[in-house]
Amino acid sequence: MSMVKAEKTAARxxxxxESSFIGWLHKNLFSSWINAILTxxxxxxxxxxxxxxxxxxxxxxxxVAENRRECFDISKDGACWxxxxxxxxxxxxxRYPRGELWRVNLGGLLLILxxxxxxxxxxxxxxxxxxxxxxxxxxxxxxLFAGGDKGIFxxxxxxGGIVCLMGNTLHSLIGVFSGGGLPEFLLGLLGKKDASDxxxxxxxxxxxxxxxxxxYALQMSWTVEVVPWTKWGGMFLTLVISGxxxxxxxxxxxxxxxxxxxxxxxxxxxxxxxxxxxxxxPLITVLFMATTMFxxxxxxxxxxxxxxxxxxxxxxxxxxxxxxxxxxGLQAIPRGQYEGAHSIGLGxxxxxxxxxxPQALKHMIPNIVGSFIGLLKxxxxxxxxxxxxxxxxxxxxxxxxxxxxxxxxxxxxxxMLFFIICFIMSKYSRHLEVKLSxxxxx
Amino acid sequence: xxxxxxxxxxxxxASAASSEVIIELNKVNKWYGQFHVLKDIDLVVHKGExxxxxxxxxxxxxxxxxxxxxxxxHQQGDIIVDGILLDKNLKNIDHIRSEVGMVFQSFNLFxxxxxxxxxxxxxxxxxxxxxxxxxxxxxxxxxxxxIPEQADKYPGQLSGGQQQRVAIARSLCMNPxxxxxxxxxxxxxxxxxxxxxxxxxxxxxxxxxMIVVTHEMGFAKTIADRVIFMDEGDxxxxxxxxxxxxxxxxxxxxLFLSQILSH
Numbered sequence: 053m054s055m056v057k058a059e060k061t062a063a064r065x066x067x068x069x070e071s072s073f074i075g076w077l078h079k080n081l082f083s084s085w086i087n088a089i090l091t092x093x094x095x096x097x098x099x100x101x102x103x104x105x106x107x108x109x110x111x112x113x114x115x116v117a118e119n120r121r122e123c124f125d126i127s128k129d130g131a132c133w134x135x136x137x138x139x140x141x142x143x144x145x146x147r148y149p150r151g152e153l154w155r156v157n158l159g160g161l162l163l164i165l166x167x168x169x170x171x172x173x174x175x176x177x178x179x180x181x182x183x184x185x186x187x188x189x190x191x192x193x194x195x196l197f198a199g200g201d202k203g204i205f206x207x208x209x210x211x212g213g214i215v216c217l218m219g220n221t222l223h224s225l226i227g228v229f230s231g232g233g234l235p236e237f238l239l240g241l242l243g244k245k246d247a248s249d250x251x252x253x254x255x256x257x258x259x260x261x262x263x264x265x266x267x268y269a270l271q272m273s274w275t276v277e278v279v280p281w282t283k284w285g286g287m288f289l290t291l292v293i294s295g296x297x298x299x300x301x302x303x304x305x306x307x308x309x310x311x312x313x314x315x316x317x318x319x320x321x322x323x324x325x326x327x328x329x330x331x332x333x334p335l336i337t338v339l340f341m342a343t344t345m346f347x348x349x350x351x352x353x354x355x356x357x358x359x360x361x362x363x364x365x366x367x368x369x370x371x372x373x374x375x376x377x378x379x380x381g382l383q384a385i386p387r388g389q390y391e392g393a394h395s396i397g398l399g400x401x402x403x404x405x406x407x408x409x410p411q412a413l414k415h416m417i418p419n420i421v422g423s424f425i426g427l428l429k430x431x432x433x434x435x436x437x438x439x440x441x442x443x444x445x446x447x448x449x450x451x452x453x454x455x456x457x458x459x460x461x462x463x464x465x466x467x468m469l470f471f472i473i474c475f476i477m478s479k480y481s482r483h484l485e486v487k488l489s490x491x492x493x494x
Numbered sequence: 495x496x497x498x499x500x501x502x503x504x505x506x507x508a509s510a511a512s513s514e515v516i517i518e519l520n521k522v523n524k525w526y527g528q529f530h531v532l533k534d535i536d537l538v539v540h541k542g543e544x545x546x547x548x549x550x551x552x553x554x555x556x557x558x559x560x561x562x563x564x565x566x567x568h569q570q571g572d573i574i575v576d577g578i579l580l581d582k583n584l585k586n587i588d589h590i591r592s593e594v595g596m597v598f599q600s601f602n603l604f605x606x607x608x609x610x611x612x613x614x615x616x617x618x619x620x621x622x623x624x625x626x627x628x629x630x631x632x633x634x635x636x637x638x639x640x641i642p643e644q645a646d647k648y649p650g651q652l653s654g655g656q657q658q659r660v661a662i663a664r665s666l667c668m669n670p671x672x673x674x675x676x677x678x679x680x681x682x683x684x685x686x687x688x689x690x691x692x693x694x695x696x697x698x699x700x701x702x703x704m705i706v707v708t709h710e711m712g713f714a715k716t717i718a719d720r721v722i723f724m725d726e727g728d729x730x731x732x733x734x735x736x737x738x739x740x741x742x743x744x745x746x747x748x749l750f751l752s753q754i755l756s757h
Contacts, residue, residue, distance in 0.1 A: 392598065395563065396620065414606065
């Protein structure tokens, strides 16, 4: 039997149930009697929970009071946020001298200023900006936070940091407004647009050198007073430790993962045992080892401060976890990709850097951000070995005489802070995933 | 010169082979574990020669050409490509790989890069060609494989035939002296096979040295200077295509040909 359909069937719009709000309700919440009842019961439970939370946390809460007794006098069943509010500075900065808080804030601002161009469209050379953040910002911020005398090395790095930050910012502004870059702009200003390559390069180097010397001379007289690390604390300390951990985790993890997959037995065995050693021990043990055992192995008189020991421990720990994440990502890349890269003559590093890693990292983003979030939360363990990070600060509120016994509110406040930071991180990772997979996965 | 003009009475492309030797295999042996894949392979390929390798699956034909650019390591014997002995020297291997193009059954394009970036990756990073020139070169080759309009798409957005043509262009961008094809049409739908074979025939006309592993016997008849039949790690028979198909000598070849030509 043969059949011929002469005309094409025209496309029609979807039935209403697919598109309208009522249709959505019907399909997702009230599709059957049982589902309708479940929906109503769930709504009731949500209502009860939210209502009591609202009454305790907002409606009946006390926002201004001198001490806990006063809180009770004003409202017996409400939350006592007054304690948290009076302690806000402590929660964020620990015991950092109150007159010097601007340094911490400035450090944070600089970081934002430095990294902001990475998210702006039309800015070129983002890799350079990113790398300069990793390599120069820590020196600038480190000096801002710690203060004291600057050695020659620190002076050079600080100068480099300042010059780089100025350059980056100008470069990005020019990029956003005119679509060009700083070098072209400077050459245009000096009327050297048509000069030879060598001439142009020398001009730019001269400008760089002059700026460097000028900034160096200016920063020589600039000093800020010492703030010993024992005064660092609160959210600030948590972010410093986890920030350093996060930035070193990825490069460290990539190196360890490549080492573990290496064909050279010595490198492979070393990397594998290093990774397995750190992964089989809880972070708190690593922290204790770093602060109590490590000094025993060091020559007498060799004192490393506890904060540095803790940071090193956190970095090693997070790098080992990251290594396994990276390894999993590498294993997901089909062998054909390696062969394709080899077949056009790319060597090991070209293959890894241009073909394999970009693909692997893209697959790994959710896991990477997951371990970043984990690390941020794990750093609160340092409060156990006597650093006053955010958790330490939150818990010491209840030791403070006027607020003795105030446990619930500070911890809830801390939970909200962590939630906000972690939620932003995970949203951003989702955004990155979507952005990076554009095109490739279609 | 068009394909028809270049073909002689037997419907064959005129040979471009010269007397200069470009690939030489001496008593090459390879094992996968205990499995002997290549057994005492001797092979000499001249510059401009076009060789088709056929044989049943598992006969070692893919392994053979993968040894030529060292995607597989052989254990005994010598492989000399373009005057360079393949050994553990990584520099030599990278150099040989940049001179030997390879096209795979599964394309192996880089999915995270656009078509143009796939093509310019080698020239920019291996040959150190300036970006603008590399792009120009890439567009030329995309024109040659007839898909310049796909330059800004990603591999995942192209059909299999288009992807394979991009893969050929990607190899050609490195300006290779030798092209290896590892079953380039085996993963394609019948209607796409032709577009890829057409590109390969055009490439053959330019005098490129080619070694092609394929089951496309029509293609072999058209372009090959020599057909090699492999079975169980041996080169069983090699001959010019007309003789090979019409007058096979060994029993194994006869059996193989009767099986693939019977339908």
